[in-house]
Amino acid sequence: MSRRSLPPEPRGDAITPPELYVRRRELLGRAGAFVATAAGFGASLTWLSQRGAADPPPAPPSLPSLGERDGDDPFARVRESPLSLPRSEATPFEAITTYNNFYELGLSKSAPARNAGSLRARPWTVRIDGEVHAPTTVDIETLLRDFPLEERVYRMRCVEAWSMVIPWLGFPLAALLERVRPTSNARFVKLVTLHDPAQLPGQQSDVLDWPYVEGLRLDEAMHPLTLLAVGLYGRPLLGQNGAPLRLVVPWKYGFKGVKSIVSIELVRERPRTSWALAAPEEYGFYANVNPTVDHPRWSQASERRIGQLERIATLPFNGYAESVAHLYRGMDLQAEF
Amino acid sequence: MNRDWLPRAVLAGIGVPLGILAARACAGLLGANPIATALNQLGLLSLALLVASLTCTPLRLVTGASFPMRIRRTLGLAAFFCGVLHALVYLALDQGLAWRALVKDAVARPFIALGVAALLAMVPLAVTSTRRAQQRLGGRRWRRLHRLAYLAGALAVGHYLLRVKADVTEPALYGTVVALGFAARLIRGRSRRSGTASERRVGGNLEATSAREEKLQNSP
């Protein structure tokens, strides 16, 4: 009778096995080891996978406001140019200022924007000499005062098969060269970046032979499209874009656009330019955009316009063939790439 | 249900960079060229995991620790998985499934050819990664087949080496790790072949240990 009034015994499988509650502490410890292992391993892998070319982008700088400008500010007196594309095609400011190749400020695309603070763009002087009648050293403020600025919205095609459209602000290199009057011996122009590892910390490692040197044939340098840029989007250049003065040659790959220039020299011989020295089979002196001459690592037939998903066809001379193809008449562009 | 927790913890860890990458991609935080960022991160992940899986056996040989063998397969499979994602990002997003251009690229460009070869070398390894496949092949043949992992590692390092423009430090470091691991195995193999009787016995014991551990790390 009394036995019947007892509740039924729990089924055997409902009883917590003793080894479980005895080992609770041990299981908790194991959960801790699990989490610690996963976290440590995850953190290491994250670090390894975000290095070099794969590092995450910096916070984009917003377009600085123009603020109050007096009539003397050269950036407030900008001329339009018939050589310009419509401003509406321009790549956003954020992309132009966070996706850069400027090894002197770091090897990844985002490093230059992060490290640009170390570059002091004022005061700044440029030495112009060599085969000229009037060699001179001129500071950047004088250049800004003497040469009226134009906005030139140009396509920019990187040799790595991506491209942007950039509203540069600058003046034709030809205007400056006419001022110093090249001698009849001058055949090439050699342009050199600042060599100062304190300001350009990338120069502390020898990935390239510093300083960075680029060059143009004199007729290329005198072409009206060839620009010395001092700004973009109406503002002075930021460090990552080559402040305070850089070269822009829109029908050539971007690496021809030497940044933070301190020396412009007119010379008789073809200058030995940085990338052509570092990898002559990959980068030529001319470096004209040419969809039919591939780089060993990537095809040049198409490009990714930053901000667009679909690739687009690359145009001969980056779409500027009508203006510049005559410079290369009679040359074998497959050999002289 | 006596599953080893260690490979699962490693698997959870692999989810961290992949999760961050996916979250950033969804939030539009991969920068001006999101496809290139994703492509490069997946390539580096795949390489890091592949090299990690290659160091497991040498690490065991040198230190005697058994934990590397418990995670070797997880690392290798994760490397393959990330390699496939990397290739898919390239094929589908970067090239927009332009197969013709792609095949031309793979033939004409050693850089792409090496990447493709590295991935292909990992396919038989991934396919035979199950315990059943291992039993079907037999330990000796399975081990011989899985030496392909070193080939995959060398090809992937070569792919990375050709990809960087100027600074070869990073690919050289990965290459060194692979080479050291390979050397450790070679030296151990040689000392076993030319060893005295007693050393041979030690070698035999090692062999037995490794067979046991292979079973361990191949338990599902």
Ligand code: HEM
């Ligand atoms: C079908 C196979 C593959 C193709 C088509 C391929 C293609 C590519 C491409 C196009 C890039 C980017 C280059 C650039 O941004 O300019 C790249 C980078 C890379 N790939 Fe691959 N790849 C393949 C397989 C692999 C495999 C299996 C691994 C590793 C095990 C790997 C590791 C890497 C690494 C480490 C990078 C460089 C990442 C960086 O520099 O940040 N790839 N690959």
